[in-house]
Amino acid sequence: MAYDKFTVLTSTAVPLPAENVDTDQIIPARFLKATEREGFGDNLFRDWRYDVEGNPKKDFVLNDPTYSGKILVAGKNFGSGSSREHAVWAIYDYGFRCVVSSFFADIFKNNCLNIGVLPVTVSPEFAEKLFNAISSDPSTEIEVSIPAQTITLLATGESESFDINSYKKDNMQNGFDDIDYLLNMESEIDKFEKTR
Amino acid sequence: MEKTTLFDKIWDAHVVRSVPSGPDVFFIDKHFIHEVTSPVAFLNLEKRGVTVKYPHRTIATPDHNVPTVDQDQTIKDKLSRMQVERLRENCKKYGIELHDLGSAHHGIVHVIGPELGITQPGMTIVCGDSHTSTHGAFGAIAFGIGTSEVEMVLATQCIMQSKPKKMRITVDGELGAGVTSKDIILYIIAKISAAGATGYFVEYAGSAIQSLSMEARMTICNMSIEMGARGGLIAPDETTFNYLKGKQYSPSGEAWDQALAEWSALKTDEGAVFDKEYTFDAADIEPMITYGTNPGMGIKVKGNIPTTEGMEGSNKTSYLKSLEYMGFAPGEPVKGKKVDYVFVGSCTNGRIEDIRSVASFVKGHKKADNITAWIVPGSKEVEKMAHEEGLVKILEEAGFELRQPGCSACLAMNDDKIPSGKYAVSTSNRNFEGRQGPGARTMLASPLTVAAVAVRGEICDPREVFEN
Numbered sequence: 001m002a003y004d005k006f007t008v009l010t011s012t013a014v015p016l017p018a019e020n021v022d023t024d025q026i027i028p029a030r031f032l033k034a035t036e037r038e039g040f041g042d043n044l045f046r047d048w049r050y051d052v053e054g055n056p057k058k059d060f061v062l063n064d065p066t067y068s069g070k071i072l073v074a075g076k077n078f079g080s081g082s083s084r085e086h087a088v089w090a091i092y093d094y095g096f097r098c099v100v101s102s103f104f105a106d107i108f109k110n111n112c113l114n115i116g117v118l119p120v121t122v123s124p125e126f127a128e129k130l131f132n133a134i135s136s137d138p139s140t141e142i143e144v145s146i147p148a149q150t151i152t153l154l155a156t157g158e159s160e161s162f163d164i165n166s167y168k169k170d171n172m173q174n175g176f177d178d179i180d181y182l183l184n185m186e187s188e189i190d191k192f193e194k195t196r
Numbered sequence: 197m198e199k200t201t202l203f204d205k206i207w208d209a210h211v212v213r214s215v216p217s218g219p220d221v222f223f224i225d226k227h228f229i230h231e232v233t234s235p236v237a238f239l240n241l242e243k244r245g246v247t248v249k250y251p252h253r254t255i256a257t258p259d260h261n262v263p264t265v266d267q268d269q270t271i272k273d274k275l276s277r278m279q280v281e282r283l284r285e286n287c288k289k290y291g292i293e294l295h296d297l298g299s300a301h302h303g304i305v306h307v308i309g310p311e312l313g314i315t316q317p318g319m320t321i322v323c324g325d326s327h328t329s330t331h332g333a334f335g336a337i338a339f340g341i342g343t344s345e346v347e348m349v350l351a352t353q354c355i356m357q358s359k360p361k362k363m364r365i366t367v368d369g370e371l372g373a374g375v376t377s378k379d380i381i382l383y384i385i386a387k388i389s390a391a392g393a394t395g396y397f398v399e400y401a402g403s404a405i406q407s408l409s410m411e412a413r414m415t416i417c418n419m420s421i422e423m424g425a426r427g428g429l430i431a432p433d434e435t436t437f438n439y440l441k442g443k444q445y446s447p448s449g450e451a452w453d454q455a456l457a458e459w460s461a462l463k464t465d466e467g468a469v470f471d472k473e474y475t476f477d478a479a480d481i482e483p484m485i486t487y488g489t490n491p492g493m494g495i496k497v498k499g500n501i502p503t504t505e506g507m508e509g510s511n512k513t514s515y516l517k518s519l520e521y522m523g524f525a526p527g528e529p530v531k532g533k534k535v536d537y538v539f540v541g542s543c544t545n546g547r548i549e550d551i552r553s554v555a556s557f558v559k560g561h562k563k564a565d566n567i568t569a570w571i572v573p574g575s576k577e578v579e580k581m582a583h584e585e586g587l588v589k590i591l592e593e594a595g596f597e598l599r600q601p602g603c604s605a606c607l608a609m610n611d612d613k614i615p616s617g618k619y620a621v622s623t624s625n626r627n628f629e630g631r632q633g634p635g636a637r638t639m640l641a642s643p644l645t646v647a648a649v650a651v652r653g654e655i656c657d658p659r660e661v662f663e664n
Contacts (some may be wrong), residue, residue, distance in 0.1 A: 085342035168219025
């Protein structure tokens with residue numbers, strides 16, 4: 001489905017510096033039983049966020065009112081493991097539109113781009129800068145610009161550029177998805193299929 | 197002529213179009229679907245007013261959430277039942293082949309694909325499941341996709357993919373007694389880390405790999421994703437061809453000869469260049485086990501948990517958090533740790549050879565009193581063979597509980613959950629926090645090690661438990 005257009009996002013951010021956060025943490029398997037895409041945000045980071053009785057765990061960042069925003073700044077190797085797109089649906093449904101990390105797992109990154117959540121890969125140094133800036137001032141704003149392909153700490157002007165291929169860049173800015181593209185080349189695919 | 201890798205040959209043959217400064221439009225030969233990652237894809241197809249383009253290229257089976265008891269009855273859990281029913285409805289509506297619960301070829305999608313001969317060399321295969329990499333054992337490009345991509349494949353038989361980089365991992369030499377293909381892959385992941393192959397597609401090569409059976413090769417390719425690789429493949433050879441010959445969906449007669457000629461050409465040219473290469477010595481590999489909360493945290497069963505020496509910052513914090521979850525301390529041995537559960541099953545090690553291996557070692561032994569032992573065949577076919585070969589009897593006499601096919605406790609979507617705080621030694625693929633149930637502590641190992649642990653009731657080296 002075509003998704004929200006994404007050009008420039010300016011927001012505060014939520015820090016989650018843990019490394020190797022796998023998609024089972026983002027959304028545990030037992031919450032994958034829906035047959036529709038809505039409502040996964042309630043169970044985002046379920047077992048880190050709530051205890052077994054369903055009470056919020058105070059020390060988890062999503063339960064800390066100090067931090068909020070549409071940007072999740074995550075630790076190294078974020079989104080590893082299962083290919084469940086539900087992980088990105090949960091992140092989107094919770095309200096995040098951009099995830100920043102120094103290293104993403106492949107399938108997770110693809111899944112983000114496929115539903116219009118922007119994965120921004122930064123250097124480990126810049127990631128560290130972001131974590132420090134957010135923890136010293138949770139109201140610090142970060143600007144993510146797809147046209148300029150930059151991520152900027154607005155308070156200091158410190159900035160870094162990020163990669164995104166021009167096809168995906170165009171998709172994100174216009175809210176197009178891959179199926180729109182593929183459906184437009186039906187006859188070419190038909191011809192190819194006959195050779196397989 | 198340009199020297200190319202096996203991966204290049206298959207990939208390049210499936211590119212319908214290359215988008216300038218973008219991904220390739222990549223054609224998919226076979227598409228597997230299951231009940232959990234497909235319903236939203238079908239729903240979106242409907243919203244778009246699009247149908248399934250080539251239904252004969254998609255094969256379905258419910259595996260992730262299904263109960264492993266009373267499969268002939270209605271599924272009790274309402275949400276699981278709805279997902280399975282939705283899969284049935286969608287398959288019926290679009291004319292997709294379904295291997296339903298209880299039918300002769302029901303099972304874990306990555307077990308039944310090869311079993312039926314659907315998986316063949318040179319193919320491109322996807323499924324909304326990261327362990328689709330299993331099928332790479334046949335010399336196919338196989339990898340997991342998200343639900344948006346499941347929708348793309350249903351609608352157009354293509355996905356948009358940028359070509360990954362290429363890695364070759366060579367394991368030469370002879371494996372020692374008691375060392376299995378599971379130990380090989382746990383060893384490799386421990387060496388290069390859980391993110392060490394992210395961005396790559398792996399080819400496994402070398403004499404130790406070539407000596408493996410198809411099922412053992414599947415175990416290796418299955419866990420490629422656990423080091424971040426999109427997938428892993430092994431060049432097809434006589435072992436592959438012998439496995440495929442006579443399978444239900446394998447070509448036969450003249451078509452077989454033709455296929456064989458094509459498949460035999462599927463190998464990396466000598467001198468072809470990989471972006472990254474690793475070489476390991478099979479003699480250095482011993483029975484492995486994981487001690488932490490990602491599959492890269494593995495050691496020799498007889499080894500000690502690494503200390504924090506040389507670690508700092510978030511790396512150290514994450515490491516200590518992981519050990520805290522497991523209830524372990526840096527530097528201590530894992531041998532002798534009490535265990536509560538053993539789980540034999542999953543797309544990693546739920547095939548007949550795995551069950552034979554466990555049965556042959558526990559024969560005449562009893563599981564320890566503190567152990568609950570579950571054995572879950574990967575498919576109905578595996579279950580049937582286990583009965584026919586008398587393995588079930590051996591296992592039941594040893595105190596194992598045989599369940600019906602499904603993903604089961606590997607991801608604990610159904611009722612097969614390890615209770616909070618309990619230790620499980622599992623033949624599955626992931627030791628993530630809560631993977632086998634909220635609070636469950638998972639240690640990954642080979643079927644052989646799991647058999648030894650079941651008998652001893654604690655972490656032990658299988659070579660010390662079973663003679664010969």
